[in-house]
Amino acid sequence: MSSNDERQTPQSDLAFSVEHQLMSSDDVSRALKRMAHEIVERNQSVDMISIIGLQTGGVAFATRMGELLEEISGRLVPIGLLDVSFYRDDLSRNPMPKSATTTIDHDLTDRTVVLVDDVLFTGRTIRAALNALSDWGRPRSVQLAVLVDRGHRELPIRPDYVGKNLPTSLDEAIVAKLDGVWISKRVGS
Amino acid sequence: MTTSIRGDNLLSLDRVSKEAIVEILDTAESFVEVNRRSIKKVPALKGRVVASLFYEESTRTRLSFETAAKRLSADVLSLAVASSSVKKGESLRDTISTIDALGIDAVVLRHQSSGAALQVSRYVPHVRVINAGDGLHQHPTQGLLDAFTVRQILSERAGTSGLESGAELFRGLRVLIVGDVRHSRVARSDIAAYVTLGCDVRVAAPGTLLPVDIENWPVSVVEDFDEALEWADVVGLLRLQRERGSGSFVPSLGEFTQTFGLTSERAARLRPTTIIMHPGPMNRGVEIDSKVADLPCAVIERQVANGVPIRMAVLYLTVAGSKEEVVL
Numbered sequence: 442m443s444s445n446d447e448r449q450t451p452q453s454d455l456a457f458s459v460e461h462q463l464m465s466s467d468d469v470s471r472a473l474k475r476m477a478h479e480i481v482e483r484n485q486s487v488d489m490i491s492i493i494g495l496q497t498g499g500v501a502f503a504t505r506m507g508e509l510l511e512e513i514s515g516r517l518v519p520i521g522l523l524d525v526s527f528y529r530d531d532l533s534r535n536p537m538p539k540s541a542t543t544t545i546d547h548d549l550t551d552r553t554v555v556l557v558d559d560v561l562f563t564g565r566t567i568r569a570a571l572n573a574l575s576d577w578g579r580p581r582s583v584q585l586a587v588l589v590d591r592g593h594r595e596l597p598i599r600p601d602y603v604g605k606n607l608p609t610s611l612d613e614a615i616v617a618k619l620d621g622v623w624i625s626k627r628v629g630s
Numbered sequence: 631m632t633t634s635i636r637g638d639n640l641l642s643l644d645r646v647s648k649e650a651i652v653e654i655l656d657t658a659e660s661f662v663e664v665n666r667r668s669i670k671k672v673p674a675l676k677g678r679v680v681a682s683l684f685y686e687e688s689t690r691t692r693l694s695f696e697t698a699a700k701r702l703s704a705d706v707l708s709l710a711v712a713s714s715s716v717k718k719g720e721s722l723r724d725t726i727s728t729i730d731a732l733g734i735d736a737v738v739l740r741h742q743s744s745g746a747a748l749q750v751s752r753y754v755p756h757v758r759v760i761n762a763g764d765g766l767h768q769h770p771t772q773g774l775l776d777a778f779t780v781r782q783i784l785s786e787r788a789g790t791s792g793l794e795s796g797a798e799l800f801r802g803l804r805v806l807i808v809g810d811v812r813h814s815r816v817a818r819s820d821i822a823a824y825v826t827l828g829c830d831v832r833v834a835a836p837g838t839l840l841p842v843d844i845e846n847w848p849v850s851v852v853e854d855f856d857e858a859l860e861w862a863d864v865v866g867l868l869r870l871q872r873e874r875g876s877g878s879f880v881p882s883l884g885e886f887t888q889t890f891g892l893t894s895e896r897a898a899r900l901r902p903t904t905i906i907m908h909p910g911p912m913n914r915g916v917e918i919d920s921k922v923a924d925l926p927c928a929v930i931e932r933q934v935a936n937g938v939p940i941r942m943a944v945l946y947l948t949v950a951g952s953k954e955e956v957v958l
Contacts, residue, residue, distance in 0.1 A: 524660060527672035527702075532950045537636060540660040542793070576669040 464605060464622035469588065472604035473502065476586055477509035479602050484553055487514040489581070491552045495570055496524040496541035498559035501619050502588055506557055521545035523556075528569035543573075550578035555602075559617040561587040564598035588617045636951025639759040640944055641747045642768040643822035651826060652797050654943050655778050659792050661939035661946075664701065674946055675704035678735040682708045683725070684762070685716070685741045690910055691762050691771070694937035695738045698945055701938070707734065722746065723753055730754050736949050738762050744815075758948045763815055766874070772909050773819030775940040777827060779933050780864055783905055800827035806858050807849075808834045809868035809890060809917050810876050812841045816909045817868055821849055834858055836890060838879040855890060859899045867892055867908045867917050883916055890917070897922045905929055 464472070484490060487510050494503025500522055507520040526532075526540040556570055567585060574580060588604035593611065609615060609624065616623045632638060632646045634653055643651070664672055680699040684692050692708075699706045707729065711717075716725060722741070729737065736758040739747050744765030751759040763769040777800070778792075784799040785792045805824045811817045811833050824831050831849045833840070844851060852858040859865065870876045870886065880886040887893065892906070897919070900906070906918075906928040914920040923930060 526660070527664070527674040527946070532674065537947075537951045540657055542660055542663050544663070572673070576667060576671075 458625055458628045460623075460625050462621050462623050463607065464617075466620040469604070469617075469619055469621060472588065473505055474509060476602040476604060477506060477513055480506075480510065480555060480584075480586065481513050483584075483601070487516055487518050489551070489553050490518055491547065491549055491554050491580075492518055492520045493545065493549075493554055493556050493570075493574070494520065494522050495556065495558040495566060496522055496526075496543070498617070499557045502559060502586075503557040505619060506555070506586065519547055521547070523570055523573055525566060525569035525573050528573045529565065530569070531565060545577050548578045549574065549580045551581050552578075554580040554583045555586055556583060557586045559588050560615050561585070561590045561598075561600055561603075562593055564594045564596035567598050568596050589615055589622055591615050634947070634951075635944070636947050637758075637953035638948060638951075639747075639751045639761075640770050640948055641751060641759065641761045643770045643773045643819050643826070644768070646770075646822070646826065648797055648826050648828070651774065651777065651823060654774055654940070654947065655781060656793055656796075657943035657947060658774075658778055658936070658939040661701075661942040662936075664942070665939055671701050671703060673703045674950055675699070675702035675735075678702075678704045678949055679733060680704045680706050680736045680738060680945065680949070681729050681734045682706060682738045682762075683711070683729070683740070684709075685711050685722075685739075685746075686763065688740055688763070690934050690937060691740065691769075694934070695760075695762060695771075695941050695945075698938050698941035699738075702942055702945055704735075704945070704949070707732065722750065726750055726753050730757060736760060736945065739764070741765065760944060760948060765815065766813055767815050767818065768822075769815040769819045769909075771937070771941055771944055772816050773821075773823035774944070775933060775936045776820050776866065776907060776909070777823045778940050779907070779929055779936050780905060782932075782936070783929065787903075797827050800824070800829050803829040804861055804863045805829045805831045805866060806834060806852070806862035806864070807831065807866045807868065808855070808892070810839045810870050810879075811835045811844075811868065812839045812879070813871040813874040813876055814868045817866075820866055821847065825849070829864075832858060832861075834890060836880060836886065839876065856896065856899060859896060859904075860901070862900070862904055864905045864907065865892070865900065867906070869909065869911065870913055870916055872913075887916055892918045892922050894919050894921050897925065900927070902927065907933060910934065 492503050492507050494500045507518050510518045522544045524541040524543045526538050584601040586602035587600045590603045591607050591609040612627045614625050634650050738760045740762040741764050744767035746764045747761035781792050785795045825848045832852045834852045834855045908930050
């Protein structure tokens with residue numbers, strides 16, 4: 442289960458039954474490719490783009506997105522990883538995430554930052570990420586790419602690039618990986 | 631056994647599990663990165679209040695705890711005991727109640743009496759208590775930062791990261807603790823940390839500076855200090871605690887240096903990879919020769935530098951964490 446989903450479903454120690462797969466690895470790969478093209482199209486060039494993956498669920502997608510942008514444009518796009526644990530506003534309300542390391546090796550001032558995550562849910566992770574980013578400089582703009590948007594936003598945040606919109610209910614959990622997306626429902630309650 | 635210090639006090643390393651120690655070291659690894667940034671501050675403890683209460687003098691521990699709290703965005707109440715009502719005879723209990731009345735989330739306590747931190751944790755059960763050294767008993771964050779420093783150096787040498795190595799590099803690691811074990815809370819915390827992590831720990835000291843119950847400790851006492859130096863992967867020196875009367879436990883400082891000091895001649899017996907540690911402040915020329923303290927394998931400044939991320943990790947886990955939560 443991705444770290445994102447663990448936060449979103451604090452009762453994740455209860456049994457979840459894996460019900461069904463919603464996207465295959467081919468679906469995921471096609472969605473990422475389309476999103477990469479949209480990123481290039483919208484920004485015209487990749488020269489000023491920095492890809493920032495959110496720890497830990499967004500890491501694999503950020504890495505893949507970087508490769509795709511390089512394939513499309515022939516230029517290397519810098520990738521960074523951001524851990525937002527210390528910026529969350531729900532530290533005392535939810536299980537404390539295991540902290541991971543932030544690695545951003547360049548100044549983000551005046552760059553176009555594309556945040557990449559696996560699942561967009563309440564928007565609180567993104568809020569924390571926006572706060573964290575400001576410690577690395579002042580990006581010209583920040584865009585958001587997520588593989589799955591499952592709804593239930595609690596903050597005024599919307600994604601710029603979406604792999605798939607998945608209307609979900611609150612007792613469902615989403616697992617998104619490079620090799621597929623699964624949905625499960627909590628059982629026994 | 632404590633399996634995680636989340637939402638708990640940190641009074642001693644004696645009953646803290648290997649998993650809990652590794653969790654602290656791993657969290658500190660994230661804070662090392664924070665300390666390298668140009669903006670060395672995260673909002674994790676924003677709005678929380680940490681009181682620092684030092685009944686004994688201290689430079690590095692106090693400064694690094696307060697730096698750690700500030701880098702986590704906590705507000706720090708710092709009580710200068712020497713100029714406080716303590717001088718008018720206020721008891722520890724009353725001082726704690728007074729500070730508590732101001733609304734605090736954690737207290738960092740250094741006190742000359744063993745068990746003071748435990749006592750305070752009973753006075754204010756809703757406040758997280760972090761022991762910054764109590765008498766001869768414990769100095770948990772020093773034990774943690776020493777283990778962290780060793781893991782950092784060994785993982786660098788092995789070309790891996792501290793996070794990946796977990797507790798692996800400690801297995802069978804040969805640690806020699808030298809000097810005033812009897813009066814040293816650092817020795818007690820270091821030994822607890824190293825033994826829990828899987829090290830083979832031995833101590834070397836004149837008989838008078840060994841604790842009376844040494845046979846109950848999970849360590850062996852070395853017969854020949856010089857041979858043990860060749861055996862050791864890590865040599866942890868201890869300060870001769872003259873303020874606790876150590877001076878009267880040895881015939882003379884000169885004789886202590888002759889028999890158990892790390893002199894230049896003795897340091898020559900060490901393997902080049904052996905790590906030399908000292909918790910500071912050093913008595914140069916007593917337990918450690920001035921030249922030895924400046925050797926490349928002496929990592930004393932690194933220990934000080936690691937004090938900040940370790941104390942950030944301890945404050946973060948104890949103050950922001952909660953006990954009931956699921957460990958993910």
